[in-house]
Amino acid sequence: MSKIEIRTVDVLQYIKPLREGGSLPAIVKADDDFLYVLKFRGAGQGKKALIAELLGGEIARAIGLKVPELVFMNLDDSFSKTEPDEEIQDLLKYSVGLNLGLHFLSTAITYDPLVPISDEMTVSKIVLLDSIISNIDRTHKNTNLLNWNKELWLIDHGASFYFHHNWQQWENHLTRTFPLIKDHVLLERATMLEVASEEIKKLLTEEKIKEIVSLIPEDWLLSESDTLTPNEMRVAYIKFITTKLSKIDSLVNEANDAR
Structure with a gap:
């Protein structure tokens, strides 16, 4: 059984918030040139939501279900300084450090x-x-x-x-x-x-x-x-x-x- 490896990437660009999520996740670009849905440590349920996301996703993968790749994402303090929206600005400020990202499935549609x-x-x-x-x-x-x-x-x-x-x-x-x-x-x-x-x-x-x-x-x-x-x-x-x-x-x- 292969060992689980979670890559760590740096956030390069904040692209847009996903407002349908209560915790305001965002689409971001990382230094590996891929797009991710970034879940913020500074959001409502904080780091516990990231833990649940990590555990739930990797348990699902372990039993043979399909889950987008999960990565650890480093966010530095430069993003909050250039963000005009105050709500997002605060979220970025409180999320400096290690966050969690899911590989963005660009052409996916919501399950019907x-x-x-x-x-x-x-x-x-x-x-x-x-x-x-x-x-x-x-x-x-x-x-x-x-x-x-x-x-x-x-x-x-x-x-x-x-x-x-x-x-x-x-x-x-x-x-x-x-x-x-x-x-x-x-x-x-x-x-x-x-x-x-x-x-x-x-x-x-x-x-x-x-x-x-x-x-x-x-x-x-x-x-x-x-x-x-x-x-x-x-x-x-x-x-x-x-x-x-x-x-x-x-x-x-x-x-x-x-x-």
Whole structure:
């Protein structure tokens, strides 16, 4: 199994904000000449949204789903000085340092549930992924799915792992399932949940989970308001994911009942 490597690039040019996202992500150009959707550490949910984006995206990739390449993006303080929009100016100022980018799929279109483009196995994996990572943001209102080259691509996992917004209570989430799966945009077509769960268990080994969690930059785990150390947080993320995986049969039953 190949080792996960996340490249680090520098932001060269701020092109435009994507105002449909609540956290004002932006299209930027990096020093490798590619375009990225940049998620800012200074946005509403801060570094925790970047952690959820990183973990959710790489877990999805590990189980064979399509996710745009994720990169770490260095943003310097020059951009805020030339930005006329005050809201964006503040966002750029508070985001100096290491941020997260997704490769921009330039001709992709938003997924239309009325025009299904993927097989039931893929759909079932996506539903179970979102149950495992407690992703509340893949609904008919906001699919966070793209149709690119007639394939289904997953984006925006920043609302996952919401337990990490309150570390004092995080262990309470270990015993919970994910009732919000009833609102999942793909639930109706997820007819192969049992088969998908077996494949996920094979691909998402404890070793792979630890490798994915180890990708989180130390800086993103530091906050004056948090009660845990960065190392304790890493242990918590690993325990959360492995516990959910050990309860995958319950997640399958819950999704089947909701469907």
